[in-house]
Each structure stands twice: as structure tokens, then as C-alpha cells.
Amino acid sequence: MRLLQPLRGYRSLAFLLRPLGLFLLGLSLGGIQPPVVLAADFPPAPNPLPLEAGLPTETQTLIYTFVSARCPCSQAHEPVLAELAAKLSHAPSIKLIGIHSNANETEQEGQKRWRRGNQDLLGFPVVRDPGLKWADAFGAVKTPHVFVVDRATRKILYRGGVDDSSHPTQARKHYLKDLVSGLMAGQMPPFQETRALGCRIARDAS
Numbered sequence: 001m002r003l004l005q006p007l008r009g010y011r012s013l014a015f016l017l018r019p020l021g022l023f024l025l026g027l028s029l030g031g032i033q034p035p036v037v038l039a040a041d042f043p044p045a046p047n048p049l050p051l052e053a054g055l056p057t058e059t060q061t062l063i064y065t066f067v068s069a070r071c072p073c074s075q076a077h078e079p080v081l082a083e084l085a086a087k088l089s090h091a092p093s094i095k096l097i098g099i100h101s102n103a104n105e106t107e108q109e110g111q112k113r114w115r116r117g118n119q120d121l122l123g124f125p126v127v128r129d130p131g132l133k134w135a136d137a138f139g140a141v142k143t144p145h146v147f148v149v150d151r152a153t154r155k156i157l158y159r160g161g162v163d164d165s166s167h168p169t170q171a172r173k174h175y176l177k178d179l180v181s182g183l184m185a186g187q188m189p190p191f192q193e194t195r196a197l198g199c200r201i202a203r204d205a206s
Contacts, residue, residue: 042155042191046137049149051097051127060151061094061183063176065162066135066201067126068102068143069109073166073198077144078122080168084180085123091184098126101135102143104202135201142196146176160194 049062065081068074085096100110107128114126129135138147138159148158158179163171175194182189 042150042153042157043159045147045149045154045156046134047154049151049154050099050129050134051125052151055095055151056092058092059095061157062149062151063094063096063180064134064138064147064149065096065098066101066138066140066143066145067098067114068199068201069100069105069113070102071143071199074143076167077162080162080177081124081144082122084177088180089123094180094183096124098122098124099129099134099140100126101129101132101140102202103132103205132201132203135203141201142198143201144198145196145201148176148179156191157189158192158194159196160192161196161198164194164197166197 050064052062055062067078067081081096081098088094088096098114100107100114110126110128114121120126134140138145140147142161144162146158146160146162147156149155150157158175160175162168162174162176164173164175165171175192179189179192
């Protein structure tokens, strides 16, 4: 048993020194290189993905945001999401999709809040999730809760909050905006997870 202790320590040390090794490798190649992003570093996404069947082939990144018709935090972030949707209207490679899962809210509540006839009031579709199929598949627990998925690799690039505040006017870190800006610039970020703030997704109707 004692002989195993140095091996465990070696593995832990190797894990901690990995970023330094990548940095030194960059220097040896003639300059500081961006970090290597491996497919294994990203957690898998549900398969199939919600609404994927109807998407054009050029759509490579899907942003799934779990929303609520009643939650104040979710409602407060609707203008942020609508602004982002307007920005993405010029970027067909990225698609924003809302998911309405709360078991204690009706589909009619969602339709009243997010639809007017055939118009999506937020600039992106919000689909009902009966039985919380997608909430369970993604592991969504709050509203809003964001999951950014790379369609080709079926990997989750980001999961967490829209920003670091329950009200966007008080946010200091704009996680989703910054991530989307990077993706639009052709940058593949390392996997990131942040705390999702908001109301818990109700998994029963009571």
C-alpha cells in the first residue's frame, strides 16, 4: 500500500503541471501558443439534440437556454437573450433555442409570454419540454440555465449562467456574451462551467 502513494502523488503532480507543459511547448515552437483543446475535455451532450432535425447544415453551435414563464431571474434575462438573438441573426452557424420545462407551468403560459401568432417575441423559439425530458438529459436545474453544444462533436462547450448575477444590470461577468463573441471570431474555448443563478426547475406540478 505504501508503494502506491508515490504513484498517486506523481499522477496528481503531472495533472497540475500539464498547463505548464503546454506553455513550455508553446515557447519551444517559437512563441506562446493558445492552449490545446482536446475533444475529451468536453462532456457529452444528449443525443439526439432538441430541434436538431430541422436545423440547416451550416448551424454548428447550439445554445440551449432553459427559461421560465414565472421566474423573476429568467424574466430579467429575457432582454439579454433577445439582444443576443438579434446579434446571432447574422451568424447562421450559431442557433439559440429556449426550453420551457417547469412542470408547474403550462404550455399556454409560455405561449402567452414568448409568442404572438407565428412570431417569437424573444427572437428565438422556446419549445415546451413535457415530462422534463431535455431538462433531465442536460441536467438543467435552474432558470435561466445555459448549455452551449458543438453540433459536430456532440460535446458541451459551456454550461452555467447567462452571467454572474440574478439581475443582468448588476452583472460583472457576462459569460454567454463573451463566449458567443469568441465563437463568432472563430475561437474554440476550453470547456467552462459556472454557477447558474435563478429559480429551480419544478419537476412536479405541485
